[in-house]
Amino acid sequence: MDSGSPTAGFLFLVVGFVLYFLPTFVASSRKHLNGTSIFLVNLFLGWTFLGWVVALVWASSANTEKPKNSLALGAGAQAERACPFCAETIKSAAIKCKHCGADIEAIQAPRLRNGWVxxxxxxxxxxxxxxxxAIKALGLPxxxxxxxxxxxxxxxxxDEAKQASALLRNEPRLFSEIMYRDSVSGKYPPILD
Incomplete structure (x- = not known):
């Protein structure tokens, strides 16, 4: 009795491996914050259909990494723009184009006058x-x-202010509270650029 070709068996193993670890691949591609935990659930409980479904749903949740430069850029800043010389896409804060090598001026985001602090x-x-x-060292305004x-x-x-508070708590170990800083009450000093 013929048991089939070795190539078909190998292909069956590869497809089975990919399907079994699909939740892990989804979590990895989405940069999920709990990627290791999802992998462990997938590895040890994935053989049960319920464990595999739980891992896949968890991997598809919105708990993913935020861009690291979102706080440093400030609100309203575009992450990328076109180079004025070659029209290739570059970062807004770039001072030299990585495509054509031209020196350019960085675009600074407009400073908010009120908001969460x-x-x-x-x-x-x-x-x-x-x-x-300490605040400046973290790249925060x-x-x-x-x-x-x-x-x-x-x-x-x-949420951006909460992220800044978490950074302050972790790195320089500074306690902060989140509050809304307005520009009309008169209790805050004016913001100078």
């Missing part, structure tokens, strides 16, 4: 200067708040 309470003097330097407090922002959305 991750406000860090601090004392005037050295502590305030250290806080300002610095804004004066009430008294000696300084903040990272302002941002268009509360």
């Amino acid at each position: 991750a406000s860090v309470p601090c004392k005037a003097g050295a502590e305030q200067l250290n806080t300002i330097e 610095v804004v004066p708040m009430i008294g000696a407090a300084v903040g990272a922002g302002p941002f268009e959305t509360k």
Whole structure:
């Protein structure tokens, strides 16, 4: 009795492998934040149909990585633009075109005058200067708040301010609170460019 060709058997194994680890491939391509956990569920429970479906649904959820430069660019900034010399797509902050090598001026995003801020309470003097330097080192915009407090922002959305607060908490270990900084109440100093 013929058991079939070795090529067909190999092809069957490859297709089976791809189908079995489809949730892992989906999570990896979407840069899912829980990619390792999805892989483990897929590896150990994927043989049960329910485990495989759970891993696939989890991999398809919206818990993916955010672009790292979204806070540093500021709200309303375009991530890319056309080079004025060769019309190829380049980053907005680029000062040299990677395609034609021309020197160009970076486009700065307009600074918001009000919005959500991750406000860090601090004392005037050295502590305030250290806080300002820590915020700048993370590539976040610095804004004066009430008294000696300084903040990272302002941002268009509360989620952006929460991301800035998480960065401040992780790197320089600064506690901050999220608040809306308006430009009409008169309790905040004006933002100077």
